[in-house]
Amino acid sequence: MPPLWGCGIDEHESPALLTRWAIFSRRFAANRTAATVAVMSLLRLCEWLASTPGSTALHESQYLYLVVLSVHVLTLCLFVGTAAMIDLRLMGLTMQRVRVSEVMARLLPWTTAGFLLMILSGSLLFYAAPLVRYQNIFFRAKMLTLVLAAINVWVFHKTVDRRRAEWDLDPVPPRSARVGGGVALVLWAILIMLGRMIPYQVYWFDCNKQPQPAILNLLAGCVTGSR
The missing domain is CATH 1.20.5 (Single alpha-helices involved in coiled-coils or other helix-helix interfaces)
Structure with missing residues (x-):
């Protein structure tokens, strides 16, 4: 043998x-x-x-879809804008005379509200065209980036943030806090760029336009051949 x-x-x-x-x-x-x-x-x-009728109605609506899209963009700005200010403070690049805890106390409620509204409006956008979004490589990459950002925030709050009292007044927080803030900023920037790329996937690849490279079919979740 x-x-x-x-x-x-x-x-x-x-x-x-x-x-x-x-x-x-x-x-x-x-x-x-x-x-x-x-x-x-x-x-x-x-x-x-x-x-479903709701998906069709939302997708074909003359005004509602645009309203939801606008809400998504505005709440994304609210979320990322306030989160970026917190991250910049963690990196020691702004508001160095203000306690980190005070910055968080003032901005986190707005960050949380922006995040929840962003997720809600984003879910409605997905519902309007679920199959198109599901087979969009940029959408998949955006969701992966969001998961990575959530993990970064969770790790920060479970480790570095527990010792905040030790460096709350420091103009430049310790390295671990600066790294956490820097990683978050990079991930938020990538998230925004991927979100902007979602509508333009059709100009490069589309599951309905075959043949195309196998790696693209795999990344987009395209089903080729008989089903």
Whole structure:
């Protein structure tokens, strides 16, 4: 019997190794099948959402869609603008004579309100064209960036922020706080750029325009061939 997958594994050399390879292969196949089922389930869900009267009405509305889009942009500005001021204070680049806790106390309520309204309006925009958004690479990258930003905020509040009393009055906070603020600023900037790119994906690639590179089909979640 020739070596398996070019890995130099011969059935007469190591039965135990063959067994482990078989187990790994079965698990890989099972995980791949589960991932495929999950992707298809999300695709079916988006197709169903797109077929609902509410989605059609919102997408084809002459004014409502534009109102929701405007609210999304304005609340994004509110959220990122206030969050950026907090991050700049954490980096020691502004309001150095003001306590970090005071900056947060004054700005965090606005940041939270902007975030909640941004998520709500963004969800409505997704509902207006769920399949188009789901298969948009920039939208997927934006969601990934949002998750990374949320993780950064969570780590900051669970670690560095717990010792805020030690450096609350410092004009330039400790390195860990500066890094957290800097990472957040970069992620917010990437988030905005990806959001602006979402409407322009059709100029480069589209699941409905085949053939296109396999890597793009994979990243966009395109389903090619028979379904």
